[in-house]
Amino acid sequence: MLQNVDLSREVVKAEYKRLKGDLDLKLADLQRQVKTLGIPVIILFEGWSASGKGTLINQLILPLDPRGFSVYSASGPTEEEKFYPFLWRFWKRTPTRGRLAIFDRSWNRRVVTDRVEGQVKRKQLHQALEDIRSFERQLTDDGVVMVKFFLHISKKEQKQRFAALRENTATAWRVTEADLWQNKHYDEYLAAAEDMLTETDTEYAPWTVIEAHDRRFATLKTFTTVIDALNRGIAVAGRNVEEAAVPPGQPAPTISALKTTALDHVDLSRSLTAEEYAGRLKEAQTRLRELEHHIYRRRMPVVIAYEGWDAAGKGGNIRRLTQNLDPRGYEVIPITAPNDIEKAHHYLWRFWAQLPKAGHIAIFDRTWYGRVLVERVEGFCSEAQWRRAYREINAMEQQLVHFGTVLLKFWLHIDPDEQLRRFQERQEEVHKQWKITEEDWRNRAKLDQYREAVEEMLYRTSTPYAPWTIVESNCKWYARVKVLETVCEAIRERL
Template sequence: MFESAELGQKIDDATFSKEVVKLRDALLQAQYELLEKKSFALVVLVNGVEGAGKGDAVNVLNAWLDPRHVKSHTFGAPTEDEAQRPHMWRFWQALPPKGEIGILFNNWYTDPISCRLRGDIDAGELATDIEQIRQMERMLIDEQSPVLKLWFHLSKKAQGKRLETLEKNKLTAWRVTEEDWKTHKQYDRLRKVSERVLRETSTGEAPWIVIDGSDDNYRSVTVGRAVLNSLRRGLEQADAVERAKRRHAKTTNGKAKGVMAPLVQTVDTTRILTDLPFKERLSKEKYATKIEEVQGRLNKLSRSRHMRDHSVVVVFEGMDAAGKGGAIRRVTQALDARYYGVIPIAAPTDEEKAHPYLWRFWRHIPRRRQFVIYDRSWYGRVLVERVEGFAEEAAWTRAYTEINEFEEELVEAGIVIVKLWLAITKEEQLKRFKSREKTPFKQYKITPDDWRNRKRWDDYTEAASDMIDRTSTSSAPWTVIEANDKQLARVKVIETICDRLEASF
């Protein structure tokens, strides 16, 4: 895979000077068009062998592009805060918004290759890391964040010569470390591991571009052309998508608006939410005793030594007026305020819309020993966005897989996920809506949107049933709680959290 990058490709200075003038102008034009349209974000991954000019290439890009709209991130060993979270968390924080270019140096490829080189992981674990990377990049591409992957290469002989030259020069000797020479001695093994990783992650949507790093001029021009091609291709694809949307809107003439796209079903999944013991009740006397009991149990578990290796994500979903807020308050009453956060999810902000869908949820993933409670969550894509047509059918149908992969990644990092759907009947919802209208301090809870959503009760029930059916996994199962009786529901919510914690410990 590296043979073509060991041919000693060169560009003479005269040719380089002529090429650079045209290339820089084209790059800036494409960059400003991206900035104006904000149709996608370009993620540039920089990897390769030591001494191949990775840093110099990044400096060239910053010089040739408008650096105000290029964000470069270099990743070293994880900080204490980063090490407390899933491996991919820190990379999600660095993803650029639409309209900008993000350069990630020593990115999600560095650790798997380095760990395999040191023998810290075996071939099977490397395969798992590779699959996780493929999932990440597929999701980014689907979310309008194309990935340009650059591998800077030198032959073993050329690398040794480059390190010696740098080391002999007083002005550049600082660039060469003992670790560089140590890595050079392992060149053959590094090449073998890297070749496998590149081969298995080079896809049609995100192929690797292997660049001969032996000649500065050739390397710079090749990098510039690669970025320019990615920008132009991204702009062309975005324009094509926009034209298709306009044609579709003209063809349908608005007739499909408000019609929820169905999934092909072989069974009626809505019984998940309808065949429940809604008439079950818990008396006030029993509730007073039971709530104290389960809150004490949760408090004890939250202080367990096992929490040193875990964090907790609790997801609350349910129809409007299902009692999510009241249940959340009973949960937090049992926790130390220093160790939990409640994240209410509303319509995405402009900043959130400019990033991949899951970005705003990754931001709040807790470090160990912490609880994060989501009042509504990433499931909005397959609920409200599906029902109201805010997301295209292709986006919400693939979201089931993206969500399952996201949650699996969290679980593998030691995060306990508790997913709760609070189910009420349509009659109970109407009763609560009317109560809110009549109670002054509750009137803020009822809005015109609530009444409008109620008219689509059946659509939301179908969407929620499909969601539970497709995303309830052994590692992150859904628990459906009958919530017509608020007191019973609050007790069952805390019991479920406790049960999940005990099972994970």
């Protein structure tokens, strides 16, 4: 989930000032509703040292009624606390109904800091992750609204912040040996944090990663996330508590400054000349043909998943991928709307049924991600269904990878202008008209909703075992070569 995070995001001061007052009022109002309805709320902050957790918590509590919340700081367990199971001190601090408990670091420490420092062994890690999921499920089953933040900064930014703190005699003491150790071992922490986020991101207690280089941005994103979560919790509780007259929740305002995301920073100007294309395409195709034999002999299953915008060039890309392959070794599986038999099963059923046999390559032209893209946007499934689908999909992909499958997921990305150009070209050229339908135009009209769905998909399903590769596809030649070379490299690494 940290893979595609764009840390350069920021909010200008004027914009921040304009919005903050309204968010404060909304939050204060929601706290009162939470109290009336007796909803317990947990808000927790994890993240790097010097990422600004303390400052952010301060911002968050300022508009709140101080009689309604508690802040707990969970640094390492005390000598006393070590005499109990690790969740004990957190169970004790779960909030009573109607109150907020805000944690500065939490039980997740056990699977990040304690793990990196070697206090939690590999075999305990699996169990600790399960204990955490069980804990969070029990609380949310009991009505707790849980909001989980991870404050993310780069290694360089952290180093600079430590340096700045140490320069000032008044703040130098705040930088500990452990902090410096963390900066030195940044990559290990990053990997542990990524595992933690993947394994504990659930529909009942989802993570929100906060890009924390810019304090204003971090504050606004935190506030709107809390407001959205409380609104959802109030809506659920409101359905159950009939006697409480619950006014409809006021949604968090849509803040354009927060909308910028990872996809915006994809460099779509990347391209190849005709000569480069011809040379690299041929080379990669030849290599893949050779690898196909190794795959077969080693009985390695390969799954290649294509998703992308309409007209991003999936078809042509797949043709170049398979052009030189032995047809007995691969299959292209086009995915369209489910037929009646498929609709009568779990949505993952048809994908399980079409998995490649070990030693073979399956290329999916559109995939199981339809659940969180078209089905979400078009309302073909309920909100509860697509929200839990992230975890279901991650579980399936983890099972494939554990079995030894090489799994590659490509998002073919073009910008809206390029898409329009291609749509128009298709309509004008007689032999391409079959490629463009009314549906393409309808989807295009919902570009913002699709974009939000794509962003959330990339964020929640980029796992350490199955990351997404974003393919810059304004230049089709570049896109084809990138996919081919990525596939070759991934297979080579595993042989």
